[in-house]
Amino acid sequence: MDIEGYQSGYSLSQKFYKNADIYTSEISNIFHKHWVFAGHLSQVPKAGDYFTVEFDVESIIIVRTKNGDVKAHMNVCRHRGSQVCLEKQGSKKLFTCPYHAWSYDLDGNLVAAREMPEDFKPVDNGLHPVHLELIGGLIFISLAKSPLSLSNMQRDLGPLLNLFGFDKLKLAEQKSYSIPSNWKLAVENYQECYHCTPSHKEFAQIHAMAGDLKTFAKQKAEFQARHIGSPKMVEYSAYYDLAAPGQEGYQYDRNPLLPGNKSGSLGGKALAPLLGELTEYDAGASELMIGPVMFFLIYDDHVVGYRFLPTSVETCVCDIFWFVDEAAKADVDYKLSDLTWLWDVTTIADKTIIMNNQKGVNSKFYTPGRLSNMESFQQSFLNWYVQSINTVHIAHAI
Ligand code: FES
Ligand SMILES: [Fe+2]
Known part of the structure; x- marks a missing residue:
């Protein structure tokens, strides 16, 4: 694939992070479409x-x-x-x-x-x-x-959202993190765990996916074998290029936490009452993606929603939503500071990482770099992205 200088397997060239015409095209072709x-x-x-x-x-x-x-x-x-x-x-x-x-x-x-x-x-x-x-x-x-139609998504995700009691959630906390970068650098950063081990020691102590690919594949296979038949273990990949024509994209799968962890918390301890129809912890967490810039991490006792939105060509905002069961009472059934700890500390670290990424990308010496095998999901996003925006605008921007 080679669209306007883009080469699959490499990061984007500088203009995609700085050019106002490309930004305009993104707004109409992505944010006003999805x-x-x-x-x-x-x-x-x-x-x-x-x-x-x-x-x-x-x-x-x-x-x-x-x-x-x-x-x-x-x-x-x-x-x-x-x-x-x-x-x-x-x-x-x-x-x-x-x-x-x-x-x-x-x-x-x-x-x-x-x-x-x-x-x-x-x-x-x-x-x-x-x-x-x-x-x-x-x-x-x-x-x-x-x-875009949401019918396929409703068909596939409806039972899962029931299982986790999404319609019986309540918003326990919402925080906005302003990031001085183009929105794509923030989304790309969310999509790869190549940086997790060096940058997120808190996350890496809980989530198996922070480890190397071979170890993670083994842990995931064991996790899947342990939970065969569980309704949480279904997988849907109808995201980015895989979405059916005219349908919004979505993806769902469940990944293991490291042994001894029940939830995304300090020490992996339980944080809040179990969600929806769940009766026990399975030491896993689900990744749910809806549309191009929304991500939900579903633990057994809480949900963390991530939304990345552009505010200008070189600024964006990351909004995080922490949800618990609607019957859970603050300070009785959960402690807000415990609930928000992992993804607050992780996002604060990410904000600095992403800001520094934009600073380097602004240099005239920046050139697209080769992606690692741990950045495959980011690569899918980039492949989809360059096809999604209007190449007429890009031609003017070069
Ligand atoms: S009343 Fe709204 S702009 Fe005049
Ligand atoms: Fe991160």
Whole structure:
């Protein structure tokens, strides 16, 4: 494969991390085309509860309406375009624009606008609606005119999400980590564990995948043999290039923790009540990928959601969501600082790694480097990525 200078097996050339035209193409061909994980139903329990999701120049309001539905609206006033909702979360009866006070109900309908001409029709001036889908309590939004289908994903992942009780999760903590790098360096870093042993001693003490390929393959084969027939052990690879045409991509598999570990915690100890229908720990953790930039790590007693979103060509944000069973009580059934410890310390380390990566990539001496055998998933992402963006834009950028 050789698209605009890209060679499979190598990292991307500098322009992919710095060029504004390529970034524009990524926004339209990836972030406005694929589904974005917005959050979980537990974040909007009552009518009027809302939160916003931001990426690139866009802001989207997710709100629980009066009849109990969850809807998404563009956070752009239909008068002269001000952002309507300036707080990131809260509860409101109406969304009133801070500029000239046009007001919208929870369904996005314009319900108040002063001194307007007689021919003005409020009904034509509601907030722009955004496609929203729920999968096992997870809220996804799409800015596409015709979004990719989620039907295959729902078919395959539905039973798994039931097993782990995704619709009975609650958000215990959410943190945002701003990273001074192009979004792809952050996603690429998440996708490879070549750096785990040198950079993440905490992770490497718990997860078998931090080890060398041969040892990990042996541990995984033993783990699979021990758990033959377990519904957690199914595998789906419909991700990146493997996604069916018109369908959103997803992947699921389960990997072993190192012996003696039950969960992703200090010392591998249990962190919270078992999820969903689970009755015991199996010393494993599932990797679930949905769409190109969302990753869920499913331990038996909690779920960690990862979302990478661009904020500009050379900045991005990594949002982490920690979920536990909805009945679990803080300080009784789990301790928040224990729950968040592993992925907080790991992400803080990653932030520095990724920032330094961007600094080096900015050098005129940077050239695409050869990937290792431990970076195969990153390589799949890069192969998919160069095919996903519009090569017309790239031709202008060279
Ligand atoms: S821009 Fe919102 S009311 Fe004028
Ligand atoms: Fe990392």
